[in-house]
Amino acid sequence: MNKRHFVAHGYFTLLVLLFSLIPIASYWWMMPSPDSTHGQLYLLSSIGYYGLLLTIIGLLCLPLAMTRFTRPLYALLLALWLIFLGVDVATFSLYLFHVDWIMLEMFVMDFEGLGLPNIILFTAIAAAVLIIAGCGWLSRWVHKKATPTQESDRLVFGAAPLYLVISIMAILFAINSSLNIWANKYHRQEVSYINPYLPVYRPVTSSKHAETLAQLAPAILPPVKGKMDRAAIQEKSVVRYPLEPLQCAAPAAEPSIIMLVVESWQAAALNAEVMPNVTRFSQQATQFDQHISGGSATIPGLFSLFYGLHASYYPAFKATPAANPSEFTETLAERGYQQHIFTNSNLDRFAMRSLIFPRVPAENFYQKKTDAAVVDQFLQHYKPSHTEARFDFVFLTSSHSPYKYPKKFTRFTPLPSVKGGYAFNKYADNTPYKNDYYNSLYYVDHLLGKILNHLKKTGALENTWVIVTGDHAEEFNENAAGFWGHGSNFTRWQTHTPLLVHAPGQTTAQREQRVSSHQDIVPTLMENVLGCSTAREAYSTGANLFALPETRSLVMSSYYNNAYWVEGTVLDRSNGKQYAWTDINNTAISLDKQKLHQVQDEERRFFRDSNSRALVSGKH
Structure with missing residues (x-):
């Protein structure tokens, strides 16, 4: 691959990362601010997670940078990433949970079922068109600027700054991963409470390495379990559970x-x-x-x-x-x-x-x-x-x-x-x-x-x-x-x-x-x-x-994905695949949309609603 194509491809990816930080910063605004140094560092280092994610995507898609015919495909892919973040920000601000494939599909195919006014749909479509057009223009502009001038073979954009950014992202990712491994092992919820607020976020966990990290840097990552007040944690949590205190009367003889x-x-x-x-x-x-x-x-x-x-x-x-x-x-x-x-x-x-x-x-x-x-x-x-x-x-x-x-x-x-x-x-x-x-x-x-x-x-x-x-x-x-x-x-x-x-x-x-x-x-x-x-x-x-x-309508989960079970029909939320519970090969079945919406309401019941948003965010 010509070096100028590689450099232009990298700079375009970097610019999209910078634009991605705008919606990602929106989640920072919606969550309660970290009140500890560990929490603040963990939130800041999450930039490395997204930077490394886009770096990996960019490397996998390097072949698309080779010709002017395939570059628009990469521009479209990153535009879809920005659109996804925008939709997810809107969804999270309403429901305090992130979108998946089914939510995106419903947004396009069954918008009325979400209970949102049509003006939002039209606005979203217009914004999506602008993002796609903007990414296409930005891709062309970067590749044009990366073209050598007639007087010199030197590139307007050099590769050295890209390597520096990738190195910084790798360091931030290592810090983020170390903090999450430590927080999971020692129940440091001043760190872990942040995870549900961030989109497509799967931080590294490894309990067997937590003690090693604590031994290497005991002053920074002490091997001490967290002792934060339950009420203080609840103010930071996206969860509202139970909805009211339980009233239980002891029977005469408890079995x-x-x-x-x-x-x-x-x-x-x-x-x-x-x-x-x-x-x-x-x-x-x-x-x-x-x-x-x-x-x-x-x-x-x-x-x-x-x-x-x-x-x-x-x-x-x-x-x-x-x-x-x-x-x-x-x-x-x-x-x-x-x-x-x-x-x-x-x-x-x-x-x-x-x-x-x-x-x-x-x-x-x-x-x-x-x-x-x-x-x-x-x-x-x-x-x-x-x-x-x-x-x-x-x-x-x-x-x-x-x-x-x-x-x-x-x-x-x-x-x-x-x-x-x-x-x-x-x-x-x-x-x-x-x-x-x-x-x-x-x-x-x-x-x-x-x-x-x-x-x-x-x-x-x-x-x-x-x-x-x-x-x-x-x-x-x-x-x-x-x-x-x-x-x-x-x-x-x-x-x-x-x-x-x-x-x-x-x-x-x-x-x-x-x-x-x-x-x-x-x-x-x-x-x-x-x-x-x-x-x-x-x-x-x-x-x-x-x-x-x-x-019955139920929600079932696996390691990283969920599915709706509606009267014997399974709807996999990760890929939109629909099949019979008794036979995965039977896909020619319909699903009751009304019952689907009912179970989705159940799935949101224990997340804080808009009336308690000020309490969650800590902003009044």
């Missing part, structure tokens, strides 16, 4: 609660052959046959399970966990429940422990290396009492890939010659891989059987609610579309997991065919166990499991 959660548990695997102990237990519980997790990955599954909210709220809550802990576990603590956690999963990651179990003392948090050790710890420490209520959470993960179990639990054969071999052929025969998975569930069932038998022998079932479910499901190419594992789509094979609910003293089986969701469990326990009379809409987007609605 205990046990949650048994199985990793990657596909609903179809709950049968007598694979899981005989749990199947036997279902004969004295209510089984919910159409139960949907909060998503197709662990984090959204657990978040919706303990918050009773659509999992799409998780990023906003994660930014300020101390200000917005689970109202369910907070109520348990206020009522004197002894909370005990048993798992081999690192819940410190992704702020799950600080969000869900902030009041659980260290001596009641049992983290072991194997599921067998976890269950042994539970059996050792579980002592049912009729005078002291307790809450126990047991999370077993042997059924997560690569599916761990002792050899004596090899009940299903043949097994794969190479674990995970389907990575080389996504349409491989799923039988051996599924057998491997079933063996791990057979082992988990054995461990659960120990717990359930212990509850029965000690008489605990007479005064205990028992919840048995999975965090999400697991696919083995049942869709015949090449999907394996979880986190890659939102069909039933990745989101349909079992749910069994045993009420104190229940001895007969019941079946529920209406759709239930993870987010229904918290309001059910709050109302039926903890005696909370506050309208569930004030703290949850779920329903009571024993009074489920006939029709």
